[in-house]
Amino acid sequence: MRPVLSPEEMRAVEAAAMTSGRVTGAELMLRAGAGVVAAVEGRWSALAAGGGRAVVLAGRGNNGGDGYVIARLLREKGWSVAIHALGEPATKDAAAMREDWGAPVLELEALDGAALDGAELVVDALFGTGLTRPLAPAVSGALRLAQEAGVRLVAVDILSGLSAETGQVLSEAPFVERPADLTVTFQAPKLGHVLTPGARLTGPLEVVDIGLGAWLGEALEGWQVVQLTGPGGAQDKVQGHKYDHGHALVFAGGVGRGGAGRLAARSALRIGAGAVTLAPTPGALQENAAALDAVMLRAVAGVEAAEALLEDSRLNALCLGPGCGVARAAEILPVLARSGRALVLDADALTALAEEPARLGDAGPRSVLTPHPGEFARLFPDLGEALKAGRSKLEVTREAAARIGAVVLLKGPDTVIAAPDGRAAINDAGGQGAVPWLATAGAGDVLAGFVTGLLARGWPPFEAAAHATWLHTACARSFGPGLIAEDLAEELPKVLRRLASGESA
Ligand SMILES: NC(=O)C1=CN([C@@H]2O[C@H](COP(=O)(O)OP(=O)(O)OC[C@H]3O[C@@H](n4cnc5c(N)ncnc54)[C@H](OP(=O)(O)O)[C@@H]3O)[C@@H](O)[C@H]2O)[C@@H](O)CC1
Ligand SMILES: [K+]
Incomplete structure (x- = not known):
């Protein structure tokens, strides 16, 4: 059994860690971004050499902040990277990561077939655990475009459009039907990764440790939801009549x-x-x-x-x-x-x-x-x-x-x-x-x-x-x-x- 968190519980864990003064939001974001890049390289060894083309789709919240980190790390590895963003970052940490990127950013509307042509990777950093209402058609359209172009789609934390709370699709327009090629989440799976249709659209799931383990137990005193991963000892039977x-x-x-x-x-x-x-x-x-x-x-x-x-x-x-x-x-x-x-x-x-x-x-x-x-x-x-x-x-x-x-x-x-x-x-x-x-x-x-x-x-x-x-x-x-x-x-x-x-x- 392993814990599965709601977005609210994840925020509580993060808040407990930051209140302790032992880690900052920006540090967590850097670990998250690095974790995604490592997961991509681990899954597709041919990409580890760098030098390919990547498109990063960035939202305005901290999910987008992870996206800016990923873009910068890929660029340092020799990738040619274009970022298409929904707008200016709306959080302090995401703004700092946008600053560190230091290069121009394109609009999401500018994403078209030509922008995806020859790309080896699309990073979906539009929305994570903060998604609370249906995606606008322009956003789901961008995701659909990436999937139809046949480019590997890597979802940061959770595929944008999936509710991390319910696993339901939140989208005004018809949503992509294909699972992500990889979803990389942080510290623990979220409910949206294991409840349908989220479980199916998540694709292969990697859970990256971003150093919040110490606060998981503490913040989740009342935490009670687990994903089943074993028989709970049913295979062992004691001797007896x-x-x-x-x-x-x-x-x-x-x-x-x-x-x-x-x-x-x-x-x-x-x-x-x-x-x-x-x-x-x-x-x-x-x-x-x-x-x-x-x-x-x-x-x-x-x-x-x-x-x-x-x-x-x-x-x-x-x-x-x-x-x-x-x-x-x-x-x-x-x-x-x-x-x-x-x-x-x-x-x-x-x-x-x-x-x-x-x-x-x-x-x-x-x-x-x-x-x-x-x-x-x-x-x-x-x-x-x-x-x-x-x-x-x-x-x-x-x-x-x-x-x-x-x-x-x-x-x-x-x-x-x-x-x-x-x-x-x-x-x-x-x-x-x-x-x-x-x-x-x-x-x-x-x-x-x-x-x-x-x-x-x-x-x-x-x-x-x-x-x-x-x-x-x-x-x-x-x-x-x-x-x-x-x-x-x-x-x-x-x-x-x-x-x-x-x-x-
Ligand atoms: N927790 C952790 O420990 C760590 C978290 N990290 C990362 O942060 C991510 C969570 O970030 P986040 O809270 O900023 O939310 P995010 O998903 O970026 O959304 C942004 C905002 O969008 C808005 N909005 C909602 N729905 C909308 C819609 N349909 N269309 C338009 N806007 C919409 C809504 O704001 P609202 O408009 O409701 O005020 C929301 O707040 C998490 O997934 C992970 O990737 C890591 O960096 C490391 C450690
Ligand atoms: K995402």
């Missing part, structure tokens, strides 16, 4: 509707639950028996049978929803909510909950809800609307979690997992490590099973949801194209083995 690793109970539906529940059950077993029982309707017992071996079976007709089954105190994590049918989920949910067990609610159980929120009782603190955006909008209509209108996915998921008092896992290429206390994790699978083949029938049932399995192993809801999500993506990445839901859980042993031996997933 099977029931030391918990017993998961997955409810399934009726005749001909068992597939989703079976996928979830098998996934819970694969991720390390000591035992897993699947509970279909009595009529569907036979067909499930024909399809299962290690997963045990118990028929559950309705409320009474569910209550009787839950007298077995070893059953410690429950999953309701996949393939269950809304009526059955609605009937059984209150029993499970009263049972005191950890609970995963997916699919039909979410619809049943949307119909009647009181069905969750006081089980919130033990529960994980795993909606896709449609289910999310049914559960929280106003938040679903806000999401569609461009509000931050992180913020709406957090608000939903706080409202319902449970962990909410909102699926997507940028899955956000939020706890009622404000903690949140983002699983960025929309950018460089994208796994488009994960959008396949049944993948959600597997995720529900993974979460249930970790809950059975005794993991707290937030950690179980977050790391199950990371592993789910890791399995899809490991398997690759052609993936179907059945493959996910079967890929997990390979992924866990690699992680246990210290390799990457």
Whole structure:
């Protein structure tokens, strides 16, 4: 896990550093600019020799200030550099860097095909974390021109036009659809780099240390958002009896509707639950028996049978929803909510909950809800609307979690997992490590099973949801194209083995 910062948090870190008197804004800007040049040379070794042509697009704020530093450093390395600026620098530090550049600066409007002809590099230093409103067409037009000219586009801090807060595009005119060829950010990734569509448009992301590490922790006392980067220890299992690793109970539906529940059950077993029982309707017992071996079976007709089954105190994590049918989920949910067990609610159980929120009782603190955006909008209509209108996915998921008092896992290429206390994790699978083949029938049932399995192993809801999500993506990445839901859980042993031996997933 690594911290992901909002623009406001980044400003707080910067302010703490400057207040300490140990570093100035100008020094940070020089480090930022030098970091970008080093990152460019590191990525394209042929450019390190210098001597090429570069175009720097500079805004009026400190992002533009970084641009002036980059222009000067490239010139010192023998590059021929033209700067096209939005206007005179509006901050003290940027003005100082403009001064150090000491040569003429062209207007942004003067950027045309001829200006880009033969260039090897375009540096986008128009807007960074200070972007607060949509780009004017002249600005997005300049970026589009650079991309259409096929020149390498390097974004300083974040591609101009992306909100560092939400990852949404802020642009009056249609925005470039191609990712930057490189984005170089400072000290830590920002939310706009990991939330979609920002994650995709960011392209390869380099994080440059500009010496603010000492102030990260101090300024971010309340900081609570992380990007998931690993399995959180799921690959390690301590020695013990099977029931030391918990017993998961997955409810399934009726005749001909068992597939989703079976996928979830098998996934819970694969991720390390000591035992897993699947509970279909009595009529569907036979067909499930024909399809299962290690997963045990118990028929559950309705409320009474569910209550009787839950007298077995070893059953410690429950999953309701996949393939269950809304009526059955609605009937059984209150029993499970009263049972005191950890609970995963997916699919039909979410619809049943949307119909009647009181069905969750006081089980919130033990529960994980795993909606896709449609289910999310049914559960929280106003938040679903806000999401569609461009509000931050992180913020709406957090608000939903706080409202319902449970962990909410909102699926997507940028899955956000939020706890009622404000903690949140983002699983960025929309950018460089994208796994488009994960959008396949049944993948959600597997995720529900993974979460249930970790809950059975005794993991707290937030950690179980977050790391199950990371592993789910890791399995899809490991398997690759052609993936179907059945493959996910079967890929997990390979992924866990690699992680246990210290390799990457
Ligand atoms: N934090 C750090 O530690 C470090 C930060 N550094 C660098 O500073 C960058 C942040 O700089 P920044 O705060 O000056 O903001 P920036 O993005 O340059 O925008 C400038 C101004 O533009 C305005 N504006 C907004 N939207 C607009 C629009 N659509 N069209 C027109 N104008 C618009 C808005 O002002 P407003 O008009 O709202 O008053 C905004 O303030 C950061 O990304 C990084 O590159 C590094 O140097 C090293 C250390
Ligand atoms: K930028």
